[in-house]
Amino acid sequence: MVQIKMESNLLGANEMLARQNRSLFEQKGVLVINLMSSPGSGKTTILERTIDVLDGQLKLGVIEGDLYTDQDAQRIDKKGVQVFQINTEGACHLDAGMIGTAYKRLTTGNEDIIFIENVGNLVCPAEFDLGEELRVVVMSTTEGNDKPLKYPLIFHQAQAILLNKIDLLPYTDFSLDRFSDDLARLNPSALLFKVSGRTGEGIKTWTEWLLGVVDKKKIGLNN
Amino acid sequence: MHELSIMEGVMNMVRESAQQNGIMKVNKLKLVIGRLTMVLPDSLQFCFQVLSQDDLFRNAVLEVEPREVIMRCMECETQFAREDPYCYICPGCGANQVEIVQGRELFLDYYEGE
Numbered sequence: 001m002v003q004i005k006m007e008s009n010l011l012g013a014n015e016m017l018a019r020q021n022r023s024l025f026e027q028k029g030v031l032v033i034n035l036m037s038s039p040g041s042g043k044t045t046i047l048e049r050t051i052d053v054l055d056g057q058l059k060l061g062v063i064e065g066d067l068y069t070d071q072d073a074q075r076i077d078k079k080g081v082q083v084f085q086i087n088t089e090g091a092c093h094l095d096a097g098m099i100g101t102a103y104k105r106l107t108t109g110n111e112d113i114i115f116i117e118n119v120g121n122l123v124c125p126a127e128f129d130l131g132e133e134l135r136v137v138v139m140s141t142t143e144g145n146d147k148p149l150k151y152p153l154i155f156h157q158a159q160a161i162l163l164n165k166i167d168l169l170p171y172t173d174f175s176l177d178r179f180s181d182d183l184a185r186l187n188p189s190a191l192l193f194k195v196s197g198r199t200g201e202g203i204k205t206w207t208e209w210l211l212g213v214v215d216k217k218k219i220g221l222n223n
Numbered sequence: 224m225h226e227l228s229i230m231e232g233v234m235n236m237v238r239e240s241a242q243q244n245g246i247m248k249v250n251k252l253k254l255v256i257g258r259l260t261m262v263l264p265d266s267l268q269f270c271f272q273v274l275s276q277d278d279l280f281r282n283a284v285l286e287v288e289p290r291e292v293i294m295r296c297m298e299c300e301t302q303f304a305r306e307d308p309y310c311y312i313c314p315g316c317g318a319n320q321v322e323i324v325q326g327r328e329l330f331l332d333y334y335e336g337e
Contacts (some may be wrong), residue, residue, distance in 0.1 A: 001248065001250065001335055001336065001337045002244070002335065002336065002337065003238055003333050003334070003335045004241075004244060004246070004333055004334055004335075004336070005331055005332070005333045006236065006237075006240065006330075006331045006334065007234055007328055007330060007331070007332060007333075008331045008332050009329065010229050010232060010233060010329045010330055010331060011329060013232065027239070080272070091225070093225055105251070110285055117266065123261050124225040124261060126261050127225065127226075127260065127261045127262070129327075149309045152259075152309035153259060153260075153261055156309075156311065167310070181281075182309070184319065185309065185310050185311060185312055185319070186309050186311055187311070188311070188319040188320075199320075
């Protein structure tokens with residue numbers, strides 16, 4: 001009997017493809033944002049609102065990830081933004097290989113921001129680097145304030161968190177204090193945006209931040 | 224449920240290596256999995272049972288070594304173990320800038336065969 005030492009990273013194949021994506025995105029100067037949440041938290045509605053504000057100021061693209069259907073892509077398409085739909089047909093997350101292919105199909109080479117709407121799931125997408133620059137988690141007040149502690153990895157890795165359905169806050173038992181305390185313990189540097197996809201509340205603060213990130217990126221590229 | 228594709232990936236790595244090393248039968252696989260990964264050891268065991276039906280893997284044992292979460296404070300440099308992987312605060316000085324030293328491992332350590 002022999003023992004063969006491997007020491008191989010189980011996500012090594014994905015991480016290699018993610019590195020390739022990241023260097024391609026850097027070379028193109030595009031800000032790629034991986035938008036993650038549980039199903040029904042309002043990612044697509046927030047994207048629609050975001051497009052309404054940023055369209056005309058920035059060139060946008062969207063990669064949609066769902067198990068089945070192109071319903072989300074149709075909604076984005078109606079806004080006149082370049083969109084590509086990935087159907088994972090059962091898989092619970094997007095991976096770097098899918099994103100590499102989707103980007104090539106989608107890009108016209110001059111996007112400022114590409115949003116990736118990941119499959120609705122707070123568990124598996126956290127493990128798969130797509131080569132994105134920013135990870136943003138959307139969660140809604142109707143899901144309850146305990147989600148960060150129940151799904152620590154995804155919240156720990158995020159640069160920004162959008163707390164959606166803030167207009168419904170008075171009708172829920174969601175504790176903003178508890179939520180903020182938990183987030184401070186889990187990820188003190190994450191930015192928190194309180195928004196409503198339905199009313200548009202708070203969207204402007206989020207899009208202003210995005211504009212700032214894109215500006216900073218452009219200044220960095222020109223220096 | 225991504226454990227199935229992860230397990231498939233592991234077995235493909237071993238299959239390729241076994242072929243190169245002239246190994247006809249695998250007896251044991253050893254994985255190392257940190258508690259701060261979103262991968263469940265029990266689920267991996269189940270997927271391994273489902274996938275290990277061919278001659279190479281039949282009767283092979285999957286061993287998973289869990290790794291506890293260890294963090295290091297970037298202020299006072301204290302290293303500490305964490306039972307609750309959702310508290311990123313130094314128990315020594317209370318700073319909230321900590322780095323993860325251990326707990327994110329996810330790798331195939333070795334396999335044994337003949």
